[in-house]
Amino acid sequence: MLYREALNKAYDETMAKDENIVTLGEDVGRYGGSYRVTEGLYEKYGEKRVIDTPIAELSIVGNAVGMAIGGLRPVAEIMTANFALLAFDQIINHMSKLRYMSNGKLTLPMVVRFPQGVSRQLAAQHSESYEQMLCAVPGLKVLAASDVNYAYHALKHAIMSDDPFIFIEHELLYNKKGEVDTSSVIDPFKAQIRKEGEDITIISYLKMVDDVMLAVERIEKELDCTCEVIDLCSLNPIDYETLQTSIEKSSRVVMVEEDHKTGGFGAQVVAWIAEELFYALDAPPFRIAGADVPIPYNRHLELLSIPTPDSIAAQIIEWGRKNDV
Amino acid sequence: MLYREALNKAYDETMAKDENIVTLGEDVGRYGGSYRVTEGLYEKYGEKRVIDTPIAELSIVGNAVGMAIGGLRPVAEIMTANFALLAFDQIINHMSKLRYMSNGKLTLPMVVRFPQGVSRQLAAQHSESYEQMLCAVPGLKVLAASDVNYAYHALKHAIMSDDPFIFIEHELLYNKKGEVDTSSVIDPFKAQIRKEGEDITIISYLKMVDDVMLAVERIEKELDCTCEVIDLCSLNPIDYETLQTSIEKSSRVVMVEEDHKTGGFGAQVVAWIAEELFYALDAPPFRIAGADVPIPYNRHLELLSIPTPDSIAAQIIEWGRKNDV
């Protein structure tokens, strides 16, 4: 099954069970969704539940908030993360705060989904990552789906939960293949160990997890060590426990993320580690992240602006040599 | 002179010299500005240069971008940081990227000013801080004015620069008193050492600098040490050099900020320190920040949600004892 099909399955199964669940967004209905995530839902659930909206992101999220207040369980799709900026007022001033400001009288069971990240030459207005901003907002739960099974389970969880969720996808993952295990549910807030190892803990999420996995063999060979690769999965809350266990074992940590390094999401993870696990570390923590530039159109520059399996391997090897791994 | 008067003086002196400078925002004209920063400018420079806008923050910034393209030097005021969320598309997709996307063909000499932070019981939709988000955006320079002299010089610099600036003020600082030294200019990108010391480097910015200064005596007495207090002033770029010199001397660092701890701006500073100055540290770095909650209206809860001189002192003393300061 493809990642986008797993998401579609999560929609389908939840919508079949609960008719309060509706979805809304640009081209999600008749068109089937620009990344085909909502394909077939319009035909199956009708235009009242699969709602084609105007190009009005503020309203997409703002209406979803109102639907949730009115008793529905909306799932909003924003076509690309950059456009979500138009809805930041609704996400941050309303979606994340109404429950608290009302002292729990309002409940907002809703999800805002969007793809993000550097795809292929979509340039600066279509290539960004905003988890660093959204994870700084109390009142939102933020999940980032890096594989097929997680995508399915986590989206289902988010749709069925009574809390407001941001659900981040990556544009390059939609056609990723994998199995969905429906025999058991998973805890979407738990980080997943993608590969066990002893000497370096590599933390990542979303598409970068795949790139790290592609880099690991070379790193292990060149540094003669083993790496533990952790997929954070939930970006807020962060499963610090899993990180701690791994870092206490390895004593060394690398954080790999795609977004710009300055102010990036990884800073929060590294800051926490520096504060809480300082005495467990044998080497300085190390962040590998995107360059502090808007994303350029040219493919070569674009690839220079973000981590790649090669650059991840090269940087970790260099860092490892410098720090006696 | 008051902080707001220093800002007003920066406006006045630059506007008198260059008629391309215009300012726009809600109530900035006839009304004189909701925090009186633009007082008197309307009378002096007229309604074409001091422009009362509708309540349309997206347009305030979006129009400023267009004015800058058209050859003016706009200074936009957003009444309160929370409302700037409505302009995040313009700030992030346009203001920060147009120069880069046009390969330098467009120049955007513009400033977006706003007050932020916890004032007094203004509740969740009027009390936030967004430097953590704006400093994650390549293409913006971000200054935070914590005192009168800096406010004057830094705003003048931002207005006269050809680059796009975010200029952050704090609602509780507008009536702060101080002297403006017009005999020399200052480099707005340089961090300022507010107090020298040997044993602990305390980094802060904006209003928290004052709160740290109020806490320092108690900390020094109880821990029998001296503290160096650094005001970052420029949040992007960060003057890492000044931080490094201080931390290499003190070997211990505390970061104090008002915004929510998770994903807060301080994470970037602490992550950088952990990566670059790891071997210089004798104790884990320590962040003191706001709670991860929307800001409540009740005064007691509100004060519990942010650092205060007392809580700063108490936390640093506790951390110091635990880490053998």
Place this chain on the structure above:
Amino acid sequence: MDKLLAKEIYYEMFLGRAFEYAAKEYYMQGNISGFLHLDIGQEALSVASMKAFAKGDVFSTYREHVMAIARGIEPKYVMAELFAKADGVSGGKGGSMHLFDPSHFFYGGDAIVGGHIPNAVGCAYARAYQGSEEGVMVVFGDGATNGGAFFESLNIAATQKLPLLFLCENNEYAIGTHITRTAPFREQAKKAEPFMLTMSCDGMDAQAVYKSVSKAKDLIEKGHGPVFLEAFTCRFEGHSMSDANAYRSSLEMKHCKNKDPLPHFKKRLQEKWLCSEEEITALEQKAQSVIEEAVEFAKNANEPEDKALYEHIFVEA
């Protein structure tokens, strides 16, 4: 409108004004803080619209005390909220600008100008989807009609033919800036004309407001699609307690106060519904004592506990 209702409306306008004066007093004494936006002068609009729209959901702004009370939320819980007490409608965490009570279908206090309008659109969508008999009313000021959120909402509500009543309180000012400086005309209903039926009424006249809102409610609930109603009104105080109101001349203020809805409606009570001076005095006294009790309640109510800081962010841990 029968006598009973007329008396009720007068009572609630009087109650609302007494509430606002009390709020002002306790703001000055320091029991209330933050931004406090008084509704004085606009009570006809706030009360009569709520009476006409007695059922259905209401989304309002930061200037919502009187509406909240007219909706049926007891004044003491509103006052306790202003006093930041745990017994306030929002547990002391929302304050004056954030009064919420879903049990009264009141999702009051949004403090982002125009920000609640898309929420009301979404709620109207939910009501249509659920086949509810009631519609939704969203209240906002003239200043909000210049923002993108408002326009997107007109367009979506019209496209989807939602049961939504847009009620614009046109008091001609957004803080200190007059509407004619930020919009090309005085009547903001014009902006809605391409999208839906528009109506207007004298917002200082409770009867006119009641009639117009009733008619509009009927239309939206009979499947006519959204309706825009503009009510012209006037606030007597500054924008909030932080505003000195210096931008309005004493002449303008005099003109404004001549339209005071309370004496106006009181006169009608006497002339049209033949209320006696005693009946009216009884109402006024009752209102006064309700507000006094509300203040007492608020003063004596409990402060939130420290742990409230971390409560009610999420449903699930």
Place this chain on the structure above:
Amino acid sequence: MDKLLAKEIYYEMFLGRAFEYAAKEYYMQGNISGFLHLDIGQEALSVASMKAFAKGDVFSTYREHVMAIARGIEPKYVMAELFAKADGVSGGKGGSMHLFDPSHFFYGGDAIVGGHIPNAVGCAYARAYQGSEEGVMVVFGDGATNGGAFFESLNIAATQKLPLLFLCENNEYAIGTHITRTAPFREQAKKAEPFMLTMSCDGMDAQAVYKSVSKAKDLIEKGHGPVFLEAFTCRFEGHSMSDANAYRSSLEMKHCKNKDPLPHFKKRLQEKWLCSEEEITALEQKAQSVIEEAVEFAKNANEPEDKALYEHIFVEA
């Protein structure tokens, strides 16, 4: 419109289409990537509007290759941009959606639907402030008229009486969604009616576009305030190269292509301006060879150097 201009318009429409077909070809061959939005079918609108608005500033969208060329930017620099080369108008860093050339007063390619409209408003403000004789034109699709940025701009431009021409390219679609599903009517000019003079024209007819844009330009520059012009048009391809165009029936496409502006205008060239077959063929051949040269140029142009990654973020270090 005289014969010279008519020939020029035909030439540029033909040039534009040849450019787009070449872009399509090299996209399929992998030389061009990202989102590529072709203007095929809409050339009359793109070319004639630029000819009529020859001076003044133009702000456009991501579907702007033909406009950029008609504005006077040489096709080779546009093609080189699509090929992501250093010699492209935006140094290879912008790509198809981000063509900028201030020397031609073209601030083309914004890829946030509606996001450039407030920028155009600001620029019009600057021009009015500077006492410029030229106004500003902002081009956007029907889909953009549902967004808040558009409405805020109508309101501000009207309030400030700015020299701004709103040109709406109504091709009835926003990607795969028909305008009637997201707005309550087909004619988006209705939304502007409360604010300003509105006009409409057949966007498939270069002469009609030229006439309407000229008239609107004249009005805005004579102090009449902003004008809204809606041009009805039709795109022949999918929304971008990533869109299979499956939502339009072959009948709809046939109807659409029957309005092809090129043969239509060619016929008029022959009938009204008595152009000979040879004259026309010469224009077409010239256009073809310009595009061939543009492709050659783009192929052979230099890649940006690595250091370009960090260049032109700021003016000051």
